[in-house]
Amino acid sequence: MRAAVASVWAVIVTIGFVQLANGLQTSLLGVRADLEAFPAWTIGIIMASYYVGYSGAPLTSRRIIARAGHAATMAVGAALAAIAIVAHGYLVTPIGWAVLRAISGFSLSNLYVGAESWIHDRVENANRGRVFSVYMVVQMIGMTGAQLLLSIGNPASIYPFLLAGGLFAISCIPVLLARSSAPNHAPPEPFDILRMFKVAPLGVIATLLAGVSWSIVFTFGPIYAQRHGFNLEQVSLFMALAMAGGAIVQFPLGWLSDALGRRLTIGSISFGGLAVALIGYKVGGDGLIAKYLASFLVGALIFPIYAISAAHTNDAIAPKNRVSAAAGLVLLFGVGSIFGPLLSGAAMSLVGSEGYYVVLAATMVLSLAAAAATR
Numbered sequence: 001m002r003a004a005v006a007s008v009w010a011v012i013v014t015i016g017f018v019q020l021a022n023g024l025q026t027s028l029l030g031v032r033a034d035l036e037a038f039p040a041w042t043i044g045i046i047m048a049s050y051y052v053g054y055s056g057a058p059l060t061s062r063r064i065i066a067r068a069g070h071a072a073t074m075a076v077g078a079a080l081a082a083i084a085i086v087a088h089g090y091l092v093t094p095i096g097w098a099v100l101r102a103i104s105g106f107s108l109s110n111l112y113v114g115a116e117s118w119i120h121d122r123v124e125n126a127n128r129g130r131v132f133s134v135y136m137v138v139q140m141i142g143m144t145g146a147q148l149l150l151s152i153g154n155p156a157s158i159y160p161f162l163l164a165g166g167l168f169a170i171s172c173i174p175v176l177l178a179r180s181s182a183p184n185h186a187p188p189e190p191f192d193i194l195r196m197f198k199v200a201p202l203g204v205i206a207t208l209l210a211g212v213s214w215s216i217v218f219t220f221g222p223i224y225a226q227r228h229g230f231n232l233e234q235v236s237l238f239m240a241l242a243m244a245g246g247a248i249v250q251f252p253l254g255w256l257s258d259a260l261g262r263r264l265t266i267g268s269i270s271f272g273g274l275a276v277a278l279i280g281y282k283v284g285g286d287g288l289i290a291k292y293l294a295s296f297l298v299g300a301l302i303f304p305i306y307a308i309s310a311a312h313t314n315d316a317i318a319p320k321n322r323v324s325a326a327a328g329l330v331l332l333f334g335v336g337s338i339f340g341p342l343l344s345g346a347a348m349s350l351v352g353s354e355g356y357y358v359v360l361a362a363t364m365v366l367s368l369a370a371a372a373a374t375r
Contacts, residue, residue, distance in 0.1 A: 004131050007122045010178030011074075011115045012138050017171035018078060019139040022108065023146025023218075025085045025164045027239055029097065030222040031155045031232070040223070042094050044345025047219035048338045049098040051211070053105030055334035058327035061113040065323055070114045071179030075172040077111030080104075082168035089161030109330050117326035120314045121183040126258065129311045133254025136307040140247030140299075147240035151233045183323075193328045196313060203313030205370040206266050207329050210306035211336025212343070213273070213363045216356065217242055217298060220344040224356040227348075228284070228291065241296040246303030253304045254311070262312035267371030269308075270364050272301040277361035284354045298360065305367065306333065 005012070026047075033043045065073050084104040088097060115135075123131045153160040175182075197204045225238040257265040280294035310329050317325045340359070347355025 004123050004127045005134055007181070008119045008131070008135070010174040010181070011118050012135055013174040014074060014078070014171045015115055015135060016138040016142045017167055017174075018081075018108070018111065019142030020146050020149070021081070021085070021164045021167035021171065023143030023239075023243065024149050024160065024167070025088075025104070026218045027147060027150050027222045027235070028155055028160050028164065029088065029101075030219060031150070031226065031235065032092070033097075034223055034226050035156060036092060038094060040345045040349050043219075043223065044341040046094055046097045046101055047215070047341035050101040050105035051215060051334050051337035051341075053102035053107075054109040054337060055105075055331055057106045057109030058113055058331035058334070061110045061327045061330075062324050064110060065114055065117070069179065069184075070118045070182040071175045073114040074111045074175045077107045077109075077114070078168045078171045080107035081111075082165040085168065086161050086165040089158040105334070109334060113323070113327045113330050116310065116329070117323040118183055120310075120317075120322045120326060121319060125315050128314060129254040129258040129262070129308065130251065131254075132307045132311050133251045133304075136254075136304070137247050137250045140243050140250060140303060144240045144243035144247060147236045147243060150239075151236035155232070192324075193332065196317075196325060196328050199316040200313040201374040202263055202266065202370055203309045203316075203329075204332060205374060206270075206305055206309035206367055207313070207332045208336040209363055209367045209370065210302075210309055211333035211338075212340045213302045213360060213367075214306065214333075215337035215340030216344050216360055216363070217302065219341040220348065220356050221295070223348070224353050225291075227353040230288075234288065238292060238295050241292050242299030242303075245296040245299030245301075249300045250304050250307065254307060257308045257311060262308050262315070263371055263375065265308055266305060266312070267368060269301050269304060270367035270371055273298070273305070274361055274364035274368060276301050277357050277364055281354050281357035281361065284357070294357075302360070302364070 033046060081104050084100045088100050119132060119135055221239050221242060222235050225235040230238060253265060253269065276294065276297040280298060283290035283294050313329060314325060343359045344356055347359050351358065
């Protein structure tokens with residue numbers, strides 16, 4: 001296990017800085033959009049634009065990695081994301097933000113394909129769930145720290161945007177230092193989503209739904225908190241607790257999926273995610289502590305689904321297809337993520353802030369059904 005983690009240390013460190021920056025930019029943009037009085041449906045479109053770009057990148061990432069290599073693909077993706085988030089601070093319009101969000105999504109999606117195919121290439125099935133969980137824990141830690149960074153700056157100023165850009169730039173360094181240890185096979189072979197569905201239908205469906213649920217929390221969690229009267233520090237804590245919940249349970253659930261099977265683990269946490277979404281809906285009229293606890297439990301029982309779905313899929317994939325499979329999973333996650341903010345924006349416009357938990361609950365119902373009906 002130690003050797004497996006050591007073989008991908010650069011990817012894990014890079015992704016920690018990436019998610020510190022990405023978590024900051026996502027919450028920052030949600031808060032700033034609300035301060036600018038953008039309507040909920042407009043915010044939904046802006047946030048969904050990120051995932052449009054995110055979903056487009058996997059269509060080209062296999063060829064980009066074959067030509068440039070894993071390390072260069074990740075470094076360039078981080079650099080472009082740095083430029084895009086800084087530009088947000090100078091171009092505060094819905095159309096400008098939608099375009100920049102699409103560019104950011106495209107850049108980071110290529111980075112994630114490089115990172116995840118690098119990990120899956122280096123790790124055997126027996127350790128895959130735990131190693132990928134370490135990767136996800138570091139992401140959660142980065143995103144938790146990002147919420148704390150949000151509270152120390154003024155979202156109406158340029159400085160948080162510059163901070164996020166600087167963190168993206170720093171993230172390039174570890175993978176460039178370790179580029180000699182990146183996978184160095186023949187150009188990766190195609191492996192389309194239909195073939196992936198045939199060998200791992202649950203992995204495909206659960207990854208798609210994980211994209212929906214993740215994007216709901218990231219894009220509309222801060223808006224839900226603001227509309228319940230939270231100040232900036234309280235919004236930061238609300239989001240940080242969700243990330244902390246995901247970080248705390250990620251590794252134990254990865255170990256459980258290695259020991260007991262991915263399908264049972266995905267089904268169990270989907271059921272738990274449904275329960276906590278309903279709890280979150282119920283505590284909408286209660287005090288701060290109840291809302292904080294609901295946010296922590298949502299993170300604990302929704303964020304781990306992606307890692308276990310990815311491990312489940314890669315268990316059935318040959319090494320020569322890992323880059324294409326990673327691209328397919330990122331594409332599925334991105335397509336699902338387009339719908340999260342659109343559905344949340346519509347639900348909150350129709351039923352108020354509690355629409356946030358309504359959409360989360362519906363997503364978990366579908367994930368539970370997929371675990372029950374597929375292999």
